[in-house]
Amino acid sequence: MKIGDDATRITSLYGTLARTDCPGNYYALTLPTRGGVNAFYVVNEKVFGFGLVNFTVPVCR
Incomplete structure (x- = not known):
């Protein structure tokens, strides 16, 4: 998977994941x-970023 891939690529690789809607026009x-x-950060149904965060840190910034 790479930046710019369709968001459906994420779920095709990892299955159903929890979605968090973030302020602005993106979700994780x-x-x-x-x-x-x-x-996995998504905007306009395209992958635009990846992150690894601690359990206590919110995924949206």
């Missing part, structure tokens, strides 16, 4: 792991 799909939370 999150995948919890033992070490933290992987966040």
Whole structure:
């Protein structure tokens, strides 16, 4: 997966993920792991970023 891919690519690889709507026009799909939370950021149904955050940190900024 890479920046600019369709958002459907995320769920085709990782299955159904929790969605968090963020202020503005983007959202995060999150995948919890033992070490933290992987966040896939989507705008206009395209992947525009990735993040790895601690469980206590909000995925939206």
